[in-house]
Amino acid sequence: MALSVHLRSYVCEFIIPRGLYMSEGLGLCSSAKMQPIRELIGKVAATNTTVLLRGESGVGKEVVARAIHKASPRAHRQFLKVNCAALPGELLESELFGHEKGAFTGAYRQKPGKFEAADQGTLLLDEIGEMPQRLQAKLLHVLQDGEFSRVGGEKIIGTDVRLIASTNRDLETAMRAHQFREDLYYRLNVIEIRIPPLRERREEIPVLVDHFLTRFNSQYGRKIEIPADSMRVFVEYHWPGNIRELENAVKRVVVLGTHRTVHQEIAATLGRGPRPAVTTASVTTINPDQMISLKDIARQAARDAERVAIKEVLDRVHWNRAKAARLLQISYKALLYKIVQCGLVTPEEKQGVVPEPASRNEVVAS
């Protein structure tokens, strides 16, 4: 039975008590109420158990994976990461398991894979849900027997790797649709850590903003400060790209803002993305100094409703945009426009850096 650990608060909590410091400003976050989870993560780090990290793109899955590695007895060995969505099947197989000379066109020499390189260390398999079925079987075999052979080779190679897998995909649905092997799912899902999206842990936002502000001010030789009312805008924003998006937004403000324009810069950076649905609560908490017209509220509410509908349809058709456009009865081009306008995070963006709002806007203009 999988043990589920739902992380509802600071990712950093479990790093601090082990006396470890991570560069990601994690030392700033600590709270007594996280003690049980801290202890649990400490226990996870001390073992060789496979861990499955779940959560939206940009929530900090890789940060957690590195933290587990650093807190583990394997800390002095390699931490390696492979993004299963970034490579086609054959290349991914060679990346993971290596290949022998002549295994395929272009294999001029023998090359060890990440399972060999990470021996006695930790291997993070990012976007595990995208791994092709054939490789899922090979992965299961390594996990069970600790051995594999390189592509095009017969020799059995033993390896002792601590595996951490991460995904933002609904693996249970993938499993029911026979896209993800059930046996592998249970093998990976020994300890599951769910990292909530940033919008569900907004209390972290001011600390994170300060952290990135310090970092980018020093990196770019600037002295930008974020006034309290602007910080409110950050705290209330929806953050579909989570901490990665926040990091990019602060970077943008630091690079482009001046003391006098920082307010406008924040509005320009965040204003184009989606905001949470307009509720009575959010209307009544509107800053009295801020002008907001009824028309704007109506427009925002319509956009929020549209956003939810479009996202649902796209998810249902696995982001097949042509199909989604037909279902929504809008043109393909209009759908692409809406995806950008609503700030929906596309599967392509999930695989890499979420483009900054400015570049989203350029897509709209073209």
Ligand SMILES: Nc1ncnc2c1ncn2[C@@H]1O[C@H](COP(=O)(O)OP(=O)(O)O)[C@@H](O)[C@H]1O
């Ligand atoms: N708790 C945190 N404190 C500071 N930075 C963080 C934190 N969590 C994530 N980040 C930063 O946010 C970005 C996305 O984190 P990452 O671990 O790559 O997310 P994911 O793997 O879930 O997509 C990275 O630049 C990372 O350094």
Ligand SMILES: [Mg+2]
């Ligand atoms: Mg990642």
